[in-house]
Every structure is written in C-alpha cells, then in structure tokens.
Amino acid sequence: MDATFPALLIRDQVQGSERVDFIRMDEADLMPGDVEVAVHYSSLNYKDALGITGSGRVLRRSPIVGGIDAAGEVIASSDTRFKPGDPVLVTGAGLGEYHHGGFAGRIRVPADWVVPLPAGMDCRQAMILGTAGLTTALILKRFQENQQLPEMGPILVTGASGGVGALTISLLAAQGYEVVGLTGKPEMAPWLRSLGASEVLDRHGLSMGFRPLETARWGGAVDVLGGEVLGWLARTVDDWGNIVVVGLAGGADLRTTVMPFILRGVSLLGVTSANCPLPMRGPLWERLGSDWAIPHLDSILSEEATLSQLPEFSRRMLAGRTWGRILVNPRADT
Known part of the structure; x- marks a missing residue:
C-alpha cells in the first residue's frame, strides 16, 4: 500500500513555472505538531494565489x-482533545x-490550531x-x-x-441587514x-467625489479593497456607522480626513482571521454551524480544483477572473 500522498510545494526564491513542484511526501516529511490530519478538502484564497504566483511576499518559509485552509479527519493525536x-478543520494560524499547509494529502499541526x-x-x-467564512463571522461579530x-x-x-464578499452578503442578509453589493463584474448582479x-x-x-464628507448613503460597510474606495466609504457612511476592513485588493493606502470620525462618529474596524485566537475561533465556527449558518453555499462555490x-x-x-469560492481536492491527484 502506498503510504505517500500528493502535495504542492512552493519554492519562494524561484519565479515562473519552476516555482511550484507537485511532489509526493510521506509521514517523515510532515512538520512537528500534536495532531495529524488526513486532508479531505482545502480552498484557494487570495493569499494562496499570491504565494503560488510570487505576486506578494506572503510566505515565511521556503x-x-x-x-492556508484544511479540513479532514484526525489520523493520530498526542493531545487528548x-x-x-x-472531523476537524484548520484555518490560518x-x-x-511558515508551516506546511492544506495543499497536501496530510498535515501535522499544533493542537491549538485545530x-x-x-x-x-x-x-x-x-x-x-x-x-473566508471565518472572516465573515468576524465581520458580523465586529458589527454586533x-x-x-x-x-x-x-x-x-x-x-x-469574491469569496468574502459573497459569503458576507449571504450572512448579513440572513441576519436581517439590507445589503448592497459593489462589484467590478456587473454581469454577476x-x-x-x-x-x-x-x-x-x-x-x-462609481462617482466618489472629493469633499471631506459626501452625502451619507450607507449605514455601514464591509471593504475588501482599501485604497480609494475605502476613502470614499469613510466619506459616505452615515452617523455612528461602522466600516469593517478585511482586505487591500485595491491598494494599501488610505486617504481620508478626521471629518467622518469626529463629525459623524464613524468607526473603522479591522479584522484579521489568520491570528484569530482559539478561544474566539472555536465559538465562531460553532455559530457558523448553527444560528450564523450561511445560506446558498452551493451557489457560492464556483469551481473545484485539483492541486x-x-x-x-x-x-x-x-487577474479578477474568478468569483465566489474555489474548493481544492488534494486527493484528486492521487
């Protein structure tokens, strides 16, 4: 019986087609940890795409x-939990x-990540x-x-x-919020x-204007773009509204004045899912499985990929030519 499994290995110091190797690993190649998991599914996130293509400095080991995601079944554990x-999942952390991830048939990780x-x-x-789903739960938590x-x-x-955008629309609408989507793909309306x-x-x-305060249009906002759009949101969110910032696909800069914050009481709230503490992470996933269950998951899934x-x-x-969520099946290359 073959004890090896497929994996996608990234060499950060290499560019082009030679940057990624499709290899077979065995248990001895796994990194230290308390829990070994047979990975059934992973997903492709923006950070993963940056790492695979070398378009962003997101990898800390080569x-x-x-x-950055994995879900599967525990094979072995030295932790009594x-x-x-x-069945378990691991996201971020x-x-x-810097630790071998979910684009493989197996992972071994610290128990506190699981x-x-x-x-x-x-x-x-x-x-x-x-x-993306954990990020969406954090968005709702920050709003509440x-x-x-x-x-x-x-x-x-x-x-x-995108994945976060679609999941957020679905969750917020299910929780009673009126939601307006902003997209560069009008055909997806x-x-x-x-x-x-x-x-x-x-x-x-979009006509963004240039005044320190524009006509208030939104009770609040969720932004994955940053840059010019985030500055516009600060100028157009109404009194005591919140802007939750979760990405920088449109730029890392923020140009604004203090006017929205001192005259309208607007709050700028940040979310990071990668280092979300375990005491917060577990309960959020429990809510995603119960009263915060996100509808339309099958519709939000756009494609399924092999390694x-x-x-x-x-x-x-x-290049902006995907939508929704992309599921990864690492076992399909076996």
Whole structure:
C-alpha cells in the first residue's frame, strides 16, 4: 500500500513555472505538531494565489506546502482533545505560510490550531467557508459588538463577487441587514441578488467625489479593497456607522480626513482571521454551524480544483477572473 500522498510545494526564491513542484511526501516529511490530519478538502484564497504566483511576499518559509485552509479527519493525536476519526478543520494560524499547509494529502499541526468540525457541517462545507467564512463571522461579530443595527441603513459590501464578499452578503442578509453589493463584474448582479443583495452597483461607474464628507448613503460597510474606495466609504457612511476592513485588493493606502470620525462618529474596524485566537475561533465556527449558518453555499462555490490546476486558478484569481469560492481536492491527484 502506498503510504505517500500528493502535495504542492512552493519554492519562494524561484519565479515562473519552476516555482511550484507537485511532489509526493510521506509521514517523515510532515512538520512537528500534536495532531495529524488526513486532508479531505482545502480552498484557494487570495493569499494562496499570491504565494503560488510570487505576486506578494506572503510566505515565511521556503520551500513550503501551500494552503492556508484544511479540513479532514484526525489520523493520530498526542493531545487528548482529539482522537483518530474526529472531523476537524484548520484555518490560518501560519498554515501555508511558515508551516506546511492544506495543499497536501496530510498535515501535522499544533493542537491549538485545530477546531472540531461543527455538528451538521461536513469537510466540504467547511472548506467552501474556510478562511473566508471565518472572516465573515468576524465581520458580523465586529458589527454586533459595535452596535451596527439593521435599522441604521444598508450595508455596502465591496468586492461583492469574491469569496468574502459573497459569503458576507449571504450572512448579513440572513441576519436581517439590507445589503448592497459593489462589484467590478456587473454581469454577476443576478447571482448577487440571489444571495440576498437588494441592489448591486458597478464599481467602474462609481462617482466618489472629493469633499471631506459626501452625502451619507450607507449605514455601514464591509471593504475588501482599501485604497480609494475605502476613502470614499469613510466619506459616505452615515452617523455612528461602522466600516469593517478585511482586505487591500485595491491598494494599501488610505486617504481620508478626521471629518467622518469626529463629525459623524464613524468607526473603522479591522479584522484579521489568520491570528484569530482559539478561544474566539472555536465559538465562531460553532455559530457558523448553527444560528450564523450561511445560506446558498452551493451557489457560492464556483469551481473545484485539483492541486495541479492551482497555478492556473491562482493566475485567474489575481487577474479578477474568478468569483465566489474555489474548493481544492488534494486527493484528486492521487
């Protein structure tokens, strides 16, 4: 019986087609940890695409198996919290950055990174969610903690056709918020409405203005773009509204004034899922499996990829030619 398994190995110091190797590993190649997991599914995230293509400095070790998400079944554990056969998931926490990640048939990780799969959720559903789903739960948590109420007005979600955007629209709409999507892909408007968006705006036709404060249009916002769009959101969110910032696909700069914050009481809230503490992470996943369950997961899943397809999928993602969530099946290359 073959004890090896497939993996996607990234050599950070190499560019072009030679950057990625498709290899077979065995148990001796795994990194130290308390829990060994047979990976059933992973997912392709923006950070993964940056690492695979070398378009961003996101890898902290080379060579490394990519993949910041993984879900599967425990094979062995030296930690009493887990036993063989337990369904579990791991997102962020260094996976695929400085510790071999989910683009492989197996991982071995510290027990504190591992989250039991919520009741009623399977590995496939967990990885349609993945890091993007945890980010979406953190967005809702930040809104609720800072008193962002549905009656305060519509929530604008930028990057609406991406994984985080689509999941956020679906979750917020299910929780009673009116949600407006902003996208550079206007052809996706019918799909976004099917997820719960009351309106879809074309980013390319956006008139942002230039005054320190523009007419207030939004009760709050979720931004994955940064840059010029985030500055515009600060100028157009209404009194006491919150802007949750989760990405920088449109740029890392933020140009604004203090006016939105001292005259309208707008709050700028940050979210990072990679280092979300375990005491927070586990309960959020439990909520994603219960009262914060995100509808339309099958509609939000756009494609399923094998390891060998990931370089092409990554190039497409960075070029803006993907939508929704991309599931990765590392066992398909066996």
